[in-house]
Amino acid sequence: EQDPQYDAFKGSSFGVDALTSIRLIQAGSKFVTLNLGGWDMHNNIVTGLERRQVELDNYLGKILDLLEQRSLNKRVMLVVTSEFGRTPKINGNAGRDHFGRLAPLMIACDNYEMGRTIGQSNPNADDVEDGKTSPEDLAWTIFNHLNIPKNARYTATDGRPHNIVKNDAKNILTEV
Numbered sequence: 001e002q003d004p005q006y007d008a009f010k011g012s013s014f015g016v017d018a019l020t021s022i023r024l025i026q027a028g029s030k031f032v033t034l035n036l037g038g039w040d041m042h043n044n045i046v047t048g049l050e051r052r053q054v055e056l057d058n059y060l061g062k063i064l065d066l067l068e069q070r071s072l073n074k075r076v077m078l079v080v081t082s083e084f085g086r087t088p089k090i091n092g093n094a095g096r097d098h099f100g101r102l103a104p105l106m107i108a109c110d111n112y113e114m115g116r117t118i119g120q121s122n123p124n125a126d127d128v129e130d131g132k133t134s135p136e137d138l139a140w141t142i143f144n145h146l147n148i149p150k151n152a153r154y155t156a157t158d159g160r161p162h163n164i165v166k167n168d169a170k171n172i173l174t175e176v
Contacts, residue, residue: 008062015059022066025076030146039082042095056080064108077109077145081138088125101127105138109145112173133172140169 009019014036021032041048067073085103086096102121119131153161
């Protein structure tokens with residue numbers, strides 16, 4: 001059946017996907033992935049961001065509000081990230097290139113202390129200055145939220161067991 005909030009989310013396919021994700025979670029899904037498409041803006045980044053940032057900001061607010069309205073704000077950990085960051089300097093095509101040293105990340109979940117910044121770049125925005133975290137730390141933060149034990153293992157396609165994360169992986173959030 002149609003969701004009562006459909007009109008608020010129907011403005012784009014990302015909005016409809018976001019509402020569908022919330023409904024999947026309400027139906028019992030433990031993990032849902034959304035994709036807003038490419039952020040690979042090697043050319044004319046200003047124009048690209050004017051469209052993408054507005055859409056992301058608009059729907060993130062709606063997602064967070066609806067999660068709270070439906071009492072899912074402690075159960076759901078919303079993670080917004082990319083596979084890599086972008087260069088701190090604009091290139092010759094008025095865009096930015098791939099940059100793996102730093103990457104943006106946003107996490108929202110009312111089980112944790114929110115509204116703070118974790119980590120800081122140096123003044124040139126080309127390296128970590130404080131609070132370095134790793135993809136492994138993000139993985140452990142998500143697994144921990146899902147109540148998966150740190151010593152959990154999986155069997156790879158080659159038949160060998162592997163730990164889901166290294167023992168020194170840390171949760172980058174503070175529980176409240």
